[in-house]
Amino acid sequence: MQHFAQWLQATPxxxxxxxxxxxxxxxxxIHIVMIGLVFVAVLLLVLRVLGLARTDELPSxxxxxxxxxxxRGVIVLALTGLVLIISEPVREFTAISFWLKMxxxxxxxxxxxxxxxxxxxxAPASRGLAVLTLLVWIAVIFFGRAIAYDVEVWGALSFKA
Amino acid sequence: MTLHDLALAVGNSGVGAWMRSNLHAMPVVEATHVLAAATVLGTVLVVDLRLLGFTDRKRAVTVVSREMLGFTWAGFVLAVITGVMMFAANANTYYGNTAFRIKLLLLAAAGLNMAIFNLGALRSVVQWDLQQRTPRAARVAAALSVLLWVSVIFVARWIGFTKGYDFAVPDNVDLDLTIP
Structure with a gap:
């Protein structure tokens, strides 16, 4: 993986x-603006499952x-994310937070x-799964930002340490 | 007390010292700032797109905005708290950073735009609450709001790329010679 990252980083x-x-x-x-769209979409869908928002509208x-x-947000996030990975593959692939985020x-x-x-x-959806979904997406945002701080966050566990 | 004194006082405060000495502080605070900013932007967008008549056309403007308002404010307060913490960690650098200054101006403009909308077009909302097409003043405010908040994000991200390098070197100074 390290070799692949170094090869990719040296490509034209x-x-x-x-x-x-x-x-x-x-x-x-652009990535952050799209996080806003996707996160609030997830938030409102989860709140609808929990019956805490938009209860005047059918779930569908x-x-x-x-x-x-x-x-659309996820597509743009994937595209911008892909270009960001290509630009700094070693930084991304050697970060624990990157793999955890994925x-x-x-x-x-x-x-x-x-x-x-x-x-x-x-149809009724699992409320527990709804709460878990929101927490997972919050964690995705956290570990996304943490990629830049792998040693600070993971200490001796980090491959970069 | 000048603005610069205030900035330095924030930097020299206990919060600033804590941010600089705690290894986990910066990543956790930054990540929270991103989450808070995403919440503000996303919820503001829900309301603005309703005002522009693109989405939620059958829902009352007041219902859509009231539903989002709590989240927008919660996100904003969290963003301010985490923002001040990040500022405290490197107060002097942020103070002199052009992108940071532009960001504060854009935030003020976004606030002013919202205040004008609240004191102006929104006062007659009962008359157009359920209309798909809102008054021109409301649509202008919504379009400006989208533009300003997206700009805030762009300029904010720019800060991280200019911080510490945001100075012009005079022509007659050779930087190499100034390093002992």
Whole structure:
């Protein structure tokens, strides 16, 4: 993995992104704006399951209101994230927080898909799963930011230590 | 007391010292700041898109905004607290940082825009609460709000890339020679 990261970091594409000074802050900014969209979509879907928001609307209506935000937001997050990974693969692949974020992201996406299945049919969804889904997405945001601080967060456990 | 004195006082406070001495402080506070900012932006967007008539067209403006208001304020308060903590860690650097100053101006502009909307167009909301097409003043306020809050995020991210390098070196100074 270390070799792959070093190879990727030395590719012309990676070097081109690294050397365009405004590109990384721009992509990170878009990434954060999309986190706002996706997080609030998850928040409102979870609150609907818990009966704490939009109770005047059917669950399926709330789902069709926020599923597009979720879908499009996740696509833009994946694209901007991919370019950011290509620009600094060694920094990302050697960070524990990066891998933990990817694992939690897979869990978060699966959990919201399960909730979505129930919401779409106006069927009751697990309240425990709803709370867990929100916590997982909060953790995804936390570990995303923690990638830049792997040694500080993980200490001797970090591969970078 | 000048603004700079105030900035230095924040930096020299116990919070500043704690932020600098605690290894976990910066990542945890920064991550919380991102979460808070995401909440503010997302919830503001829900209301703005309703005002612009793009989403939630059948829901009353007041219902949509009241539902989001608590989250927006909770996120904003959390963002201010974590923001002051990050500022305290490097007060002097942030104080002199142009991107940081622009961010504060944009935040003030976003607040002013919201105040004008609350004291102006929103006062007659009973007349257009359920209308898909809101008055022009409301749509202008919503569009400005989207623009300003997205700009705040962009400029904020820029701070991290200019912090510490945000100075112009005079032509006649050779930096290499100034290092002993």
């Amino acid at each position: 594409l990676s070097i081109a992104i690294q050397s365009t000074s405004w590109l990384i802050p721009l992509l990170q900014s 209506v709330v789902w069709s209101r926020f599923a597009p935000w979720l879908r 694992l939690l992201l897979a869990l978060g996406l699966s959990a919201i898909a399960v909730l979505g299945k129930a919401l779409r049919r106006d």
